[in-house]
Amino acid sequence: MVLKIIKFPCISDSSTRSSDGSTSGTLGKTGKGKGRKWSNLLGSGGKHKQATLPKQGEPIRVPLPATISKEALCQLLEKKLLDYPRSALFFEFEKIPKQKNNCDLTTASLCENTPRNRFNDVVPYEETRVRLSPSKENKFGYINASHITATVGTQQRFYIAAQSPLTSTIRDFWQMIWECEVYLVVSLPAPGEEIAPYLPTPDRILHAGKFEVMCQFSQATGHCATSKLRIQDVDSKSFRGIWHLHYTEWGHQGCPNSVPHFLGFLEEVSSVRQHIMTEIPGGHNKNPPALVHCSSGVGPTAVTILSDLLLFTIDHNQELDIPRVVYLLRQQRMLMIQNISQYSFVHRLLIYYLKNSRLI
Secondary structure (H helix, E strand, O other): OEOOEOOOOOOOOOOOEOHHHOOOOOOOOOOOOOOOOOOOOOOOOOOOOOOEOOOOOOOOOOOEOOOOOHHHHHHHHHHHOOOOOOOHHHHHHHOOOOOOOOOOOHHHHOOOOHHHOOEOOOOOOOOOEEEOOOOOOOOOOEEEEEEEEEEEOOEEEEEEEEEOOOHHHHHHHHHHHHHOOOOEEEEOOOOOOOOOOOOOEOOEOEEEOOEEEEEEEEEEEOOEEEEEEEEEEOOOOOEEEEEEEEEOOEOHHHOEOOHHHHHHHHHHHHHHHHHHHHHOOOOOOOOOOEEEEEOOOOOHHHHHHHHHHHHHHHHOOOOEOHHHHHHHHHOOOOOOOOOHHHHHHHHHHHHHHHHHOOOO
């Protein structure tokens, strides 16, 4: 699997603290792998762009080949988990560099922007940070969010990994959604986490700078709340729909409480993403990024993005190289996958998926 760094053409009240205070390669030709069993929302795929990837300093790994049987793949993943946590899995995880060498953090480190960071040690790289149109209130167009892109076979996936908005950055958050043509927002709050009120209520419009956001409908189903929002640019009067999915079952160490429930949530995310492609008007990007956010933008956010990519890899019969994918995610945003518990959870998710899908 090849994940590639890309520069995106996105239109250009809390005290800062350490995140330690919280829970702290081509894969060959694409096969005709069986897809996951999604929900009833269906859609079509989009076009894919080209990108480039620097390979220096990359750890050497032996990927699990695309030709391996699903039974054998499942057994190999289970073997990695033996004697956890002091297992081969632990040492594999510890060898993955936590961030890019000589990373440029210029804009994120400016004194004007540090109040926009929830944690002073989790900030975006200069080359992959989301760049907002500068304004009087935000002259550098800064927000703590990073573009993430991945290529699986011939298909490309786009994400934005972001910290959840602070009360002081709600306007910036909605500006990012508008300017980066986001149609899907995935919210992953930790247990007991206080979330800035960035969403409208069913009976009240949210005003965020020059944007107005209203809730068209909202439905909760156990571990997931799904909402359809409408954002409007007050100046141009143009508007569009936004899907918002909120997962509520995160446990300790930034891991979901239930593998089956989280897999079901990922399937719902994929279903909504496919449905969105049918709603996008002509002339607009048919493969928009999914915005995924949590407290730091590197814990539950990374678990979700990594899981989505690896399931997509299995579905398309591509080589599975989990440590390399983590490495390449960290080349685009530092510290993605914060701890061995999250790394282990992703392995358990893949094992469960292989055992309970029609792939075996």
